[in-house]
Each structure stands twice: as structure tokens, then as C-alpha cells.
Amino acid sequence: MKAIAELYSRIGLVPLITVGLIIGILIGWLAPSIGVSIGILGTLFVGALKAVAPILVFILVMAAVSQHQAGQEVFVKPVLIMYIIGTFFAALTAVAASFMFPTELALVTGDIQQVPPAGLKEVVTTLLMNLVANPINALANANYIGILAWALVIGFSLRQAGETTRKVIGDFSDAISQVVKWVIALAPLGIMGLVANTIAQTGFGALLGYARILTVLVGCMLFIALIVNPIIVFIKTGKNPYPLVFTCLRESGITAFFTRSSAANIPVNMNLARKLDLHEDTYSVTLPLGATINMAGAAITINVLTLAAAHTMGIQVDFGSALLLAIVASISACGASGVAGGSLLLIPLACSLFSIPNDIAMQVVAIGFIIGVIQDSAETALNSSTDVLFTAAADPKYSR
Incomplete structure (x- = not known):
């Protein structure tokens, strides 16, 4: 077994x-x-990642804050700024692509169980209520805004604790990190199961009828991943961004593509940040926060499908309305994690800007679920890999 483990390690996870x-x-x-x-x-692999992620975030943030030395710099603010800028430019890119490649949808009826939020106020309210959720419920329900809030508060209070107490917390942090490494080592088997099951059950025949809208969606996400994000990183670091971009896409994006869950990919991103030797006080906060509010892919999905619905109904969208949509989609995307169904359930909210009836908007949501095999996978890969990318760009190791 030791020889097999050594061979496994020598080959490397990505191959x-x-x-x-x-x-x-x-x-x-x-x-x-x-x-x-x-x-x-695949189910077991994703389940293990989702199970370990909340406790990993809670312990790691609490340990980092409790052991933070006064005067030691952290780099959360520049990461948050890049998250906001990246999401807004993603929304603008989706609007531009929708004008360049207008798409008509063959509307379908579908049984959508979730109820979409009535307005932007409800999305923001849900996000704020998650902030003050019961800590036990936050851990049980993988509410990362609540987990971060409680971990920060408890971590700050533990800075007054004795050295032995803080060392124990640090040891817990190391132990849970080791568990994460063991789970991630099973990624090849997990992804094999996920892919085999997806192709066996759905194939790709059902996607052919939506090839145009998928091309616009995935094209926008590739443009953000390979053009816009590197420009943001170059402006921040002054260095060639592509080695870092490709590392994040390869080691974070691939796993996220198949797990289709930013939350499940948090342990993968934490592991990558550790491999990149990034500042732990920074990435222990920015990565789980990014999994909640850094939603460039969600902004693209909301805008592309909303404008496709408008085009299908013959609604003329002027520049001012398109800009307003980009702003609303950016804000809504940040709250996507607080809404069951994520970005797709925020489409009716965006459609309301153009007075598109709710029954039509829900038909567009149904289309979103049909193409979700590709749309949701690409969206998660973009969102999750960008979390690590922007965190690394703000680190002194890469920045100017």
C-alpha cells in the first residue's frame, strides 16, 4: 500500500x-x-467535500484570527475589490455578447419546485440574515456567511486566550487540513463516477437544441477566464498573469467543473492556496467568502438568459436598461448562494426589469435546468478558480 501511495503521489493529481x-x-x-x-x-466524493468544507472554514478562520500577530498585514480588501470588479465586468460582457449574438429561445414548460425571490430586497435580506444565523445551523446548512462571521468573532475573542489553547486550535486546523488532503486524493475516482453517471443518464443529445445559447454562455465565461481576469491580475501584479491563471484553472477549475459546487470546491481551493504558499490569514477568509459572493459566472448566466428572453419576446433593450441590468445582476449574483437554485432562480428578478411575465421567466429557468449540465459546470469552474486567482494576485508573492 505504501508503494501504491508513493506512485499515486509521484504521478500527480491532475494527470x-x-x-x-x-x-x-x-x-x-x-x-x-x-x-x-x-x-x-462521485456522490460520495462530493458528499465528503461538502461535509468537510464547513468545519474546515470554521476551524481555519478561527485559528488564523486567534493567532494573528498585531501589525501583521492581511490582504482581504484588495481581493474583495477584485471580486466586485470581476463580477461587474462579467455582467457587462454578458450584455455585450447578448447584443452581438441575439438568441431566441424555444420556451418550454418545466416543473420548477423552488420559488424565486420576489425582488432584490429579498435576496439582500436573505444574505444579511445568513450573517446572524445560529452557528450550529450555519455549520449544518453550509451557510458560509454565517460560518465566517462566527469564526471571526470567536477567533478575535480567543486572541486573549492562553498560548496552550491557541496551540490546540492550531493543531485542530492542521488536522482538518490533513483530512482535506485525504479527501482530495480521491478526486480521480470521484470525477470518474460523476462523468460516467452524467453521460449515462443524460448524454448530450438534449443540449443540441440549445447550442447557440450555450455557446454564448460558455464563450462569455471563457472570455472572462482568459482575457478579463488576466488583465485584472496584470494590473494588480504587473507580471505575466497566465502561469497563475492556468494553474488555477487546472487545479481548481477542473474539479469545480465536475463537482458543480463552489462550496464543495472550498477544500480544493484551500489546498491549492497552501501549495502556492499564500498568506493563510488572507486565504482562510477570502476563499470561503469568494464561494459566496464572487459570482462572475452567475452574473453571466442571469444576463444572457434574461436578454435571450427579452429578444424572444421582441422587447427592445436600450443602453440604459442594459447597464441597469448589469448592475442588478452583479448585486443579485453576490446573493445567489442564499437562494435555492442559485443563479437560475434569480432570472425572474432580472426579467422583471423588462416587464417579462413571471410564467415566461420560469420557462427560461426551466431551460436553464436543461442546459445545466454544461452551464452550471462552466459557471462553477469560473467562479471557484477566480477565488484562488484573485487571492493569489493580492499576495505579496505575486503582487508588485
Whole structure:
């Protein structure tokens, strides 16, 4: 077993994930029944990540704050600024792409169980209420805004504790980090199961009818990932951003693409930040916070599908309305994690800006769920990899 573990470590996680991906595709295509069966591997992997993420964030933030030395600089503010700028430019990119490539949707009816928020006030209120949630409920429900708030408060109070107490908390932090490494080591098997199950159950035939809207969505996300984000990082660091961009896409984006959960990808991002030797006091806060409010992919999804609905109904959208949509989508995207169904359930809110009836908006949401195999995967990959990218860009190791 030791020899196998050493070989596993020597090969590296990314090549093994690639092998798992290829095997998963072949199994899902050639033996769908087996693909469905081994889907349990993917379910277990995502479940393990989601289970360890809340306690990881809580312990790591609490340990970092309790052991923070007075006068030691942290770099949370510049990361938050980049999160806001990145999300807004993503919203603008989606608006521009929708004008350049107008898309008509063949509206469908679908059984959408969730109830979308009635307005922007409800989204913001939900986000603020999450901030003061019961700490036990916050951990149980993976409410990262609440987890961060309580971890910061308790961490600050523990700065007055004795050295032994703070050392114990530090040891807990190291222990949970080791557990995360063990879980992430199972990523090749987990991704193999996720891919095999997805292809076996859905295939990609259902997506062909929505190829144009998918092309606009994914094209916008690639433009942000490969053009806009590198420009933001270059302005911040003054260095060639692409080595860091590709590292984040490879080691964070690939996993996020298949898990389709920013929360589940927090342990992966924490592990990557540690490998990059980033400032722990910074990334222990910015990464879970980014999983909640850094939602460039969500802003793109909201705008592209809303403007496609407007075009389908023959509604002319002027520049002022488009700019307002970009602002609303940026704010809404930050609250997407507080809404069941995420970005898709915020589409009716955006559609209301153009007086699009709610029943039409919900049909657009149904289309979103149909194309979610690609849309949600690409959205999560962009959001999660950007969390690490902007955190690294603010670190002295990379910045000017």
C-alpha cells in the first residue's frame, strides 16, 4: 500500500484526474448501466467535500484570527475589490455578447419546485440574515456567511486566550487540513463516477437544441477566464498573469467543473492556496467568502438568459436598461448562494426589469435546468478558480 501511495503521489493529481475523466466518459458511453452504478463514487466524493468544507472554514478562520500577530498585514480588501470588479465586468460582457449574438429561445414548460425571490430586497435580506444565523445551523446548512462571521468573532475573542489553547486550535486546523488532503486524493475516482453517471443518464443529445445559447454562455465565461481576469491580475501584479491563471484553472477549475459546487470546491481551493504558499490569514477568509459572493459566472448566466428572453419576446433593450441590468445582476449574483437554485432562480428578478411575465421567466429557468449540465459546470469552474486567482494576485508573492 505504501508503494501504491508513493506512485499515486509521484504521478500527480491532475494527470490522474485526466485518466479518471477519460475512463468515466468511456464507461458512460459504452456501458451506461455500469456508469450509473459507479456514479456512487462521485456522490460520495462530493458528499465528503461538502461535509468537510464547513468545519474546515470554521476551524481555519478561527485559528488564523486567534493567532494573528498585531501589525501583521492581511490582504482581504484588495481581493474583495477584485471580486466586485470581476463580477461587474462579467455582467457587462454578458450584455455585450447578448447584443452581438441575439438568441431566441424555444420556451418550454418545466416543473420548477423552488420559488424565486420576489425582488432584490429579498435576496439582500436573505444574505444579511445568513450573517446572524445560529452557528450550529450555519455549520449544518453550509451557510458560509454565517460560518465566517462566527469564526471571526470567536477567533478575535480567543486572541486573549492562553498560548496552550491557541496551540490546540492550531493543531485542530492542521488536522482538518490533513483530512482535506485525504479527501482530495480521491478526486480521480470521484470525477470518474460523476462523468460516467452524467453521460449515462443524460448524454448530450438534449443540449443540441440549445447550442447557440450555450455557446454564448460558455464563450462569455471563457472570455472572462482568459482575457478579463488576466488583465485584472496584470494590473494588480504587473507580471505575466497566465502561469497563475492556468494553474488555477487546472487545479481548481477542473474539479469545480465536475463537482458543480463552489462550496464543495472550498477544500480544493484551500489546498491549492497552501501549495502556492499564500498568506493563510488572507486565504482562510477570502476563499470561503469568494464561494459566496464572487459570482462572475452567475452574473453571466442571469444576463444572457434574461436578454435571450427579452429578444424572444421582441422587447427592445436600450443602453440604459442594459447597464441597469448589469448592475442588478452583479448585486443579485453576490446573493445567489442564499437562494435555492442559485443563479437560475434569480432570472425572474432580472426579467422583471423588462416587464417579462413571471410564467415566461420560469420557462427560461426551466431551460436553464436543461442546459445545466454544461452551464452550471462552466459557471462553477469560473467562479471557484477566480477565488484562488484573485487571492493569489493580492499576495505579496505575486503582487508588485
